[in-house]
Amino acid sequence: MKIITSGASYLDIDAYACCIAYAELLNLQGIPARAVSSAKPNSSVSPTVLSWSAAFQRYTPQANDAFVLVDVSDYHHFDPLVVLDQVVEVIDHHPGYEQYWAERLGCAADIRPIGAAATLVFQRWQAAGLLSRMSEQSAALLATAILDNTLNFTGQMTTELDVRAYDLLAQRANLAANWPERYFLECQAAIEADLQAALAADLKRFKPDSNLPQVFAQMTVWDADGLLHNHCNEICAWMAGQGDDWLLNVISISDGKSCLLAEPEASQQTLNRLLPLQWQAAMAIVKPSMLRKELLMLGLNLNAV
Template sequence: MIIITSGKRYIDIDAYSGIIAYTHLLKSLGKDVTSISTAKFNESICPVIKDINLSLDTIDKNTTINNAEFIILDVSSPEMFDKIVKDNNKIIEIIDHHTGYESYWKSYSNINLEIEFIGSVCTIIFEKYQKYNKLDLLTPDICKLLLAGILDNTLNLKANITTQRDIEACNNLYKIGKIDKSWADTYFLSCQKLIEKDLETSIKNDVKIKCKDKYLPDVFGQLLVLNKDSILEKEDEIIKIMNSYNEPWVFNLVCLDDGKSYIISNDDTTKKQMETLFNKKFKNNILILDHFLLRKEIMKKAYNFKNSQ
């Protein structure tokens, strides 16, 4: 049996949808495959997504994890893998768009490695449907899942990381699923409502820890919202939640409707790092980027910056 899974602490819509859609595809190719995650779902897996009648499989007594082989999506740093992955030699495939671990996996000839700096893993999964000539298997529900993964991870196709492949995948998915383009707003609004309902859980389900050695503090939070106003009103609450990690932290509030990132920090060293990195000044605890950046883009920028010093 093959288990398709992702990260251990939380998964987002890119991983969630990618796992479901890839499982569906490989099953149609006759493989014995199941989708399992023991991680929490972050706020990108919102009510609009949960209303879709597709989900991951559950572990039951018939699930034989010990003999399984693994496919891992949307993560390639081994310490971040779902806890059910205990042996790298059982991994047969890794598909990710976070860079940094390409050379680590080179010595594992058992692994089909696909790491590309592209907008979304869901784009790669969509392309696999094309490659295997299985586009007829893309039901409107699967199209919606893949669309949400791409739209979320590319900031509605406006993030710098967005490639032509992401755009084409979205256009195809809208068309194949007969989905109106206004569905993107329906999706993002559902995420925003979930965040507003429980800010603390939303933040904690999307915090990256151990960003060290990358010219960044150890704790890096991020939220993606349609509109920032109701969130920035709660700046004090965000600071309190981030302070609970007892480490220097930085927080990236990505706002879709004005296209900006609001970088929040209350620590002098971190503020100086961010000011150097972006050549911009904090005003109190907030530094505003004129064009939004995703955390993975900021991490890459910080990593390159550090190595150029």
């Protein structure tokens, strides 16, 4: 049995979609597979997405299980059910562990700079000639994951492959033309309904050699200005409770910017090594918007200099 899973802390829409859609493809190809996760979906898996009832499956460990990791390649953050020596495939777009997996898995490690891991899963469906048999549910999930991870195609890592994949998947899923705006507004409403849970559900901790603040949260909303106007004090208090070196990246889809919120001066200085930033109190604006993985790449590149 192939177990398709992702990270330990949370499932964002990219991981969620990839697990479901890749397990479906493997089963269509006659390869027994299950989408499994110990983590809960974060706010990027919006209420409408949840209403599509894409189900993860129960899992009882078996000695001969093989694990496929999607949207994650850092083995420090794998779902705890994963047996590292039994990982047979990795599909990811986050930097840092390409060489490690290339040495272990060869071409079964597909880690590429691309907008969404969902695009890589889409390509597997395309290569198998089975797009016409993909469920509308999987098509909608993959399309939405591409929307989210490319920041509605404004993100700097967006490629033509992402754009083409979305077009074909949106047609397959019969998604409405206004789905992107509806989706991001839903995500923002879910975040504001339980702000602390949303922060916790998309927070990563980095080591000092990453050249990033050690506590790094991220959220994607339609209107960052509105969210920060209403909730900045609550956000800062909660983030300060997670450590004295922190950053929140609030990505604003409607106006294509990132609002970097970092009260500690040391955190601001860390970021100043990566980008030419102008801080106003605890805030710096980046246009076009940037994802956490893009900032991570800048930090890794700084180590290589």
